[in-house]
Amino acid sequence: MGQKNKETDLSAAIPGGVKEEDLNDLMQIRREKLNEMRQKGYEPYGNRFERTHSARFILDNYGEMEYKHVILAGRIMSKRGMGKASFAHIQDSTGKIQIYIRSNDVGPETYEFFSKLDIGDIIGVHGSVFKTRMGEVTVAVEGLNMLAKSLRPLPEKWHGLKDVELRYRQRYVDLIVNPEVKEVFVIRSKTVRAFRNFLDAKGFLEVETPMMQLIPGGATAKPFITHHNTLDLKLFMRIAPELHLKRLLVGGFDNVYEINRNFRNEGISTKHNPEFTMMELYQAYADYNDMMDLTEEMISSVACEVLGSTLIDYQGTEIDLSPGWTRIPMLEAVKVRSGLDFSVIKTAGEAHSAVKQAGINLELDPADTWGDILNKVFDEMVEPKLIQPTFIMDYPVEISPLAKRKADNPDLTYRFELFIYGREIANAFSELNDPIDQKARFAKQVEKRKAGDEEAHMMDEDYINALEYGMPPAGGLGIGIDRLVMLLTNTYSIRDVILFPLMKPRD
RNA sequence: GGGCCAUUAGCUCAGUCGGUAGAGCACCUGACUUUUAAUCAGGGUGUCGCUGGUUCGAGUCCAGCAUGGCUCACCA
Numbered sequence: 001m002g003q004k005n006k007e008t009d010l011s012a013a014i015p016g017g018v019k020e021e022d023l024n025d026l027m028q029i030r031r032e033k034l035n036e037m038r039q040k041g042y043e044p045y046g047n048r049f050e051r052t053h054s055a056r057f058i059l060d061n062y063g064e065m066e067y068k069h070v071i072l073a074g075r076i077m078s079k080r081g082m083g084k085a086s087f088a089h090i091q092d093s094t095g096k097i098q099i100y101i102r103s104n105d106v107g108p109e110t111y112e113f114f115s116k117l118d119i120g121d122i123i124g125v126h127g128s129v130f131k132t133r134m135g136e137v138t139v140a141v142e143g144l145n146m147l148a149k150s151l152r153p154l155p156e157k158w159h160g161l162k163d164v165e166l167r168y169r170q171r172y173v174d175l176i177v178n179p180e181v182k183e184v185f186v187i188r189s190k191t192v193r194a195f196r197n198f199l200d201a202k203g204f205l206e207v208e209t210p211m212m213q214l215i216p217g218g219a220t221a222k223p224f225i226t227h228h229n230t231l232d233l234k235l236f237m238r239i240a241p242e243l244h245l246k247r248l249l250v251g252g253f254d255n256v257y258e259i260n261r262n263f264r265n266e267g268i269s270t271k272h273n274p275e276f277t278m279m280e281l282y283q284a285y286a287d288y289n290d291m292m293d294l295t296e297e298m299i300s301s302v303a304c305e306v307l308g309s310t311l312i313d314y315q316g317t318e319i320d321l322s323p324g325w326t327r328i329p330m331l332e333a334v335k336v337r338s339g340l341d342f343s344v345i346k347t348a349g350e351a352h353s354a355v356k357q358a359g360i361n362l363e364l365d366p367a368d369t370w371g372d373i374l375n376k377v378f379d380e381m382v383e384p385k386l387i388q389p390t391f392i393m394d395y396p397v398e399i400s401p402l403a404k405r406k407a408d409n410p411d412l413t414y415r416f417e418l419f420i421y422g423r424e425i426a427n428a429f430s431e432l433n434d435p436i437d438q439k440a441r442f443a444k445q446v447e448k449r450k451a452g453d454e455e456a457h458m459m460d461e462d463y464i465n466a467l468e469y470g471m472p473p474a475g476g477l478g479i480g481i482d483r484l485v486m487l488l489t490n491t492y493s494i495r496d497v498i499l500f501p502l503m504k505p506r507d
Numbered sequence: 508g509g510g511c512c513a514u515u516a517g518c519u520c521a522g523u524c525g526g527u528a529g530a531g532c533a534c535c536u537g538a539c540u541u542u543u544a545a546u547c548a549g550g551g552u553g554u555c556g557c558u559g560g561u562u563c564g565a566g567u568c569c570a571g572c573a574u575g576g577c578u579c580a581c582c583a
Contacts (some may be wrong), residue, residue, distance in 0.1 A: 024516085024517065024552075024553095025516095025517090025534075025535085025552050026516095026517050026533075026534055026552080027517080029534070029535075030534095078543080078544090080542050080543065080545050080546090081539085081542095081545090082538095082539050082540065082541085082542065082545075082546085083538070083539040083540060084539080084540050085539090085540035085541075085542085086540090086542085087541075087542045087543065087545080089543085098542090098543075100540095100541070100542085102540055102541095103540075104540075118533095118534090119533075119534095130541095132541045132542075132543085133541050133542085134541075134542075134543070136541095136542090136543070138541085138542095152517075153517040153518075153533060153534075154517085154518080154533085155517075155518040155519080155532095155533090156517090156518040156519055156531085156532045156533065157518090157532070157533080157544070158518095158519080158531085158532065158544055159518070159519040159520085159531095159532080160518085160519085161518070161519090162518085162519065162520095163514095163518085163519090163575090164575070164576065165514095165574070165575045165576080166518095166575095168575090169575095177518090219583075220582090220583075221582075221583075222582090264582080264583085266581070266582050266583095267508090267580085267581055267582060269578095269581090269582085270576095270577085270578095271582090271583095272581095272582065272583085363580095417583085423583095424583055427583070455582080478583090480583075483583095493576095503574090503575085504573090504574065504575090505574095506573085506574060
C-alpha cells in the first residue's frame, strides 16, 4: 500500500533537511564550510576511492611498510595544527593511524584546505609511512581527497560518548567514538559464524522458516500481532521457529538448524529485548542426552574459536566452559537447595502445603499444578545459584508441552535447560512425536488460555497433522544467542549486544 | 506496572543557603614545519528535559508529565 501524500515541507528546511532554528553554532559553521568548499570547486561528498592498506595493517607491519607508499581513507578523529604542518589521526574500520601533512609536501592550497577540515570529516590520503621522533607510525601525506563532510560535531575525544540513552539511540556515534563497542559486535558476529561453521561441519542444514505465522507456537510467550493487507489476515510474529523446524523432520530433513530472530511481546529488561536471536536445531534419531553432549561441545568450541579460551571472566566471576558440565535432575537440584523432595510430593495440594511448611516465600496461585510449583521453587531457590554451566534435567510435563515424557515417570519429560551465571542459556528436549499425546497437551494449553493465560500455547492442527504422518524421534535444542554473547563479551545488559535495541520514541 | 535515581553548552561534568549560568574538550580568531589529551594569546556558544505551582526572585523548593538507568514484578 503506497502512501501518495507524503508530507514534505522543504520550504522550512535548508539543504540537509534540518530546520535552521535547530542548528547550533557548531553545525552552522560546518555548513558554512561546506558551502565554501563547493564555491571553491571542491566536492564535499566524494565517490569511489581505492585504498591499498588499512590502518591496522600499516601499524602491525611497520617493518615492511616503512617508506612504502600507501593509500588509505578514514574519519578525522583529532587534529593538531602547527602553522605550516599538522598532525591528525584518521580512523578506518580497523583502527586509528596518525597522518602528518606539511605545506611543503602538498602545496599551500591543499594545506589550507586540510587546515579547514573538521574532526569527523572523512578523507582519503596517500603518502609514505614513517615513524615520528616520538616513535609513532605515521603517514606523511602527499595528497588528499575529500570523501565526506561531517556536519555534526563528534563527542569529546577523551571521555567519548557516555550517555547510555544516546549510545543506544545513535549507535553510529557510539561506534565511531567508543572502539570497545565495535569489538563487542565483532565478537557477536564471530560467535554466530562459529555456530554456523560448527553445525555445518556436523552435517546440519541451515533453513529459514516463517517469521510471520498464523499460529504462534513453540514457546510460552505473548506474540506481536500484525496484519496482511491484501489477504486481510491477522498474523503473529513468531515467538519460536520450533514447530516449523519439526515439520521439516517430518518432511525428511534429519539435521536442521536456524539462527534467526524471535519476537516476544513482553517486558524489556537487561536480559530481555522484544526481538532476540535464537539458534534452534533438530537432530533426528537423537535424544536429549545427545543434545547435552552437543551443547557442551558446541559452546565450548565456539568460545574457543571466538575468544581463544574456554575460561571466561563474567562480571568478575570466572566461568569454565570446558566440557564436563554438571548434569543434575531438577528434582534433585530442588531437593538439595530447598529441602523439598518432590519425588514424594505427589499432588498439587501436597506441593502447596509443603512450600508453605518450608516457609519458602513464593507467590503461589491456587491453580498452580504440581509441576508449576516445582518450577517456581526451582526458579526461586536453585536458578540464581547455577553459576558454572549446569544442565538441569527432567522438567515437569505441565510446563513442557512439546517434550517427550520420561518412560519411568510420565509427570516428567526428557527436557533440560542449561544455566550459566544464573541465566537460562539453552533449552532442549527429546521431542514429543506422539501426535495423540501432543494433541492432548495442546488441549490442556488451550484450557489454560481460556482461563486467561495469554502465554499458553494455541492449538496447532496442522502441526498435529504433520506428526500424524510420523516424525522420527529427535533431539531439539535452542540457544539464546544474545545471552551467550553477553557472557562472551562480559556485558551486563542485553542492549550492549544488540546494535539497535528497541527504545521508546523521544517525543 | 511499583520503588529509587538521573536529565545543565555539541560531548564529559560542576553549580554552595533560592539571588546575573560555570569548567575541560570541541568550536572561532591569531602564532607555531616531528605533534600526540600539542602548546601559547584572545573569544562562552545555553529553551538548566517539559508543564504548572510556591516566591520579590527558581537550574536549585513542590506537583505532574516525558525519556533513560538500576531494581522488583512479569517473562525463557
